[in-house]
Amino acid sequence: MSIETAPRTRRRWPLWVAACAALVVVVAVGVLWLAPSRYLPWDTEAFPEVNSGELTADQARVVELLRAEHEQQRPGTFYAEGVDEAWCADFVSWIMKEADMPLSNPNSGSWRIPGVYTLQEYYQQQGRFEEVGSYTPVVGDVVLYDNASWAGQHTNVIVAVEGDEAITVGGNEAGKIRVHSLHYGSDPGVVGFGRLNS
Numbered sequence: 001m002s003i004e005t006a007p008r009t010r011r012r013w014p015l016w017v018a019a020c021a022a023l024v025v026v027v028a029v030g031v032l033w034l035a036p037s038r039y040l041p042w043d044t045e046a047f048p049e050v051n052s053g054e055l056t057a058d059q060a061r062v063v064e065l066l067r068a069e070h071e072q073q074r075p076g077t078f079y080a081e082g083v084d085e086a087w088c089a090d091f092v093s094w095i096m097k098e099a100d101m102p103l104s105n106p107n108s109g110s111w112r113i114p115g116v117y118t119l120q121e122y123y124q125q126q127g128r129f130e131e132v133g134s135y136t137p138v139v140g141d142v143v144l145y146d147n148a149s150w151a152g153q154h155t156n157v158i159v160a161v162e163g164d165e166a167i168t169v170g171g172n173e174a175g176k177i178r179v180h181s182l183h184y185g186s187d188p189g190v191v192g193f194g195r196l197n198s
C-alpha cells in the first residue's frame with residue numbers, strides 16, 4: 001500500500017508547487033496594480049522642472065531643498081538627528097527647518113516631529129490642516145496619509161500641482177527620497193494637507 005501511494009504523492013507535489021507559485025504571482029500583480037506608486041520599491045519619477053518664477057520665496061526654498069536632497073540621497077538618520085526610525089516625518093521636519101519655517105513638536109517643542117500623527121496634530125493646532133475635498137493644495141504643502149491605509153501612515157511634500165494631481169517628494173520610501181504623482185482626490189490614503197503658510 002505504501003508503494004502505491006508514494007508515486008501519487010510525488011506526482012501531486014509539483015501541482016502544489018505550481019499552485020503556490022501561481023498564487024504568489026497573482027498576489028504580487030494585484031499589489032503592483034492597486035498600490036499607489038509611493039508604496040512600490042522603485043523610484044517612479046524624476047524630479048520635475050518647477051518654474052521658480054511662479055513660486056513665493058518660501059515655496060522656492062522648499063522646492064530647491066527637496067531637489068538637492070533627492071539628488072544627494074542621504075540616509076534617514078541624517079534627518080532624524082541620528083535616530084534609526086521611520087523617517088518620513090523627520091524628513092518633512094528637516095526640510096521646513098532648513099527653509100527657515102521650522103515646525104514645533106507639540107510634545108517637546110523641538111523642530112523635529114518624528115511621527116505622522118504628531119505632524120497632523122501640529123498642523124491642526126496651528127489651524128493649518130486642510131481635509132481632502134475642501135482644499136486645493138499648493139507647492140510646499142505637506143500631504144498626510146492615514147494609518148488606515150494598508151501601508152500605514154506616511155507624509156511627503158508637494159512640489160507641483162495640476163488639477164487634481166500633484167507631484168510629491170517623500171523620505172523613507174524603500175529607504176530613499178522619491179518622487180511620485182499623486183491623485184490626491186481619489187487616493188484613499190490621503191487624509192489631508194498641512195498648509196505651508198498660515
